[in-house]
Amino acid sequence: VAIQCLETVFKINLEDTHLAPPQHLIEMFTNSIHKNDMLPLSGSSPENAVKADQLKDEGNNHMKEENYGAAVDCYTRAIQLDPNNAVYYCNRAAAHSKLSNYREAIKDCENAIAIDPKYSKAYGRMGLALTSVNKYEEAVTSYQKALDLDPENDSYKSNLKIAEQKLRDTSSPTGTGLSFDMASLINNPAFISMAASLMQNPQVQQLMSGMMSNAIGGPAAGVGGLSDLSSLIHAGQQFAQQIQQQNPELIEQLRNHIRSRYLSGSTEEHS
Numbered sequence: 011v012a013i014q015c016l017e018t019v020f021k022i023n024l025e026d027t028h029l030a031p032p033q034h035l036i037e038m039f040t041n042s043i044h045k046n047d048m049l050p051l052s053g054s055s056p057e058n059a060v061k062a063d064q065l066k067d068e069g070n071n072h073m074k075e076e077n078y079g080a081a082v083d084c085y086t087r088a089i090q091l092d093p094n095n096a097v098y099y100c101n102r103a104a105a106h107s108k109l110s111n112y113r114e115a116i117k118d119c120e121n122a123i124a125i126d127p128k129y130s131k132a133y134g135r136m137g138l139a140l141t142s143v144n145k146y147e148e149a150v151t152s153y154q155k156a157l158d159l160d161p162e163n164d165s166y167k168s169n170l171k172i173a174e175q176k177l178r179d180t181s182s183p184t185g186t187g188l189s190f191d192m193a194s195l196i197n198n199p200a201f202i203s204m205a206a207s208l209m210q211n212p213q214v215q216q217l218m219s220g221m222m223s224n225a226i227g228g229p230a231a232g233v234g235g236l237s238d239l240s241s242l243i244h245a246g247q248q249f250a251q252q253i254q255q256q257n258p259e260l261i262e263q264l265r266n267h268i269r270s271r272y273l274s275g276s277t278e279e280h281s
Contacts, residue, residue, distance in 0.1 A: 054092040062092035069101060073108075081105040096126040103135045107142070115139040130159035134166050137173065146177035 017023050054062070069084030085102035092098065103118035119136035122129055137152035153170035160166060 058091040062088040066098055066101065073105060078105045078108040094125060096122040096129050096132065100132045100135060107139050112139040112142045128159055130156045137169060141173050146173050146180060149173040150177055
């Protein structure tokens, strides 16, 4: 009856799907709670604010000494005393990222931004965490916002370029999402052993023979051989798939190595 009354009053019906919101009401509510579940309704006392700032300084010292777990603990206690300070959330996000707790880092950055929407460092650190969990499009947005607020920050500029390149790689039809450092790859003992093993495979030997014949214009060229770029790309994909099937741990190690090389280059500053 209620639905019929609403349809009559507003002259709508269930077939008007273009009026539907992008999210269900329960999703809107859940997302709102997720972003604000740690935000307080009242401020802290002056005494607590002083203690919290001391804990923040202690946490910063732990970060310098690479005691990231201890730093998280200090920032957490600071937040408990003064939960309206965006700096504490942002600093804890940096510590979480050092511990590879990227999703916790993202939540802390969201809380920091909810408190201070113009906090550029929170957007920058969220960009790092988003990149680490392969959310490149969101990372690009975060870095762009950070640069809007701090246009001269070279770290944001370089990390934005990295995130944009990763986004292009994953969007490309032939992209794998992995930007391998070839020097590191060919010097990796596990990869050398893997390649030696693969070269004993008759299918791989046939594939390599076809590539070499095509390169010198031999009989394989143009007759089922690798006569164009798409065939070469296809051959490379086959080779990568065999590596993935026989030694998936190696691929993951290389991915983590490359990711750490790019992301560790960003200098973390603490307020």
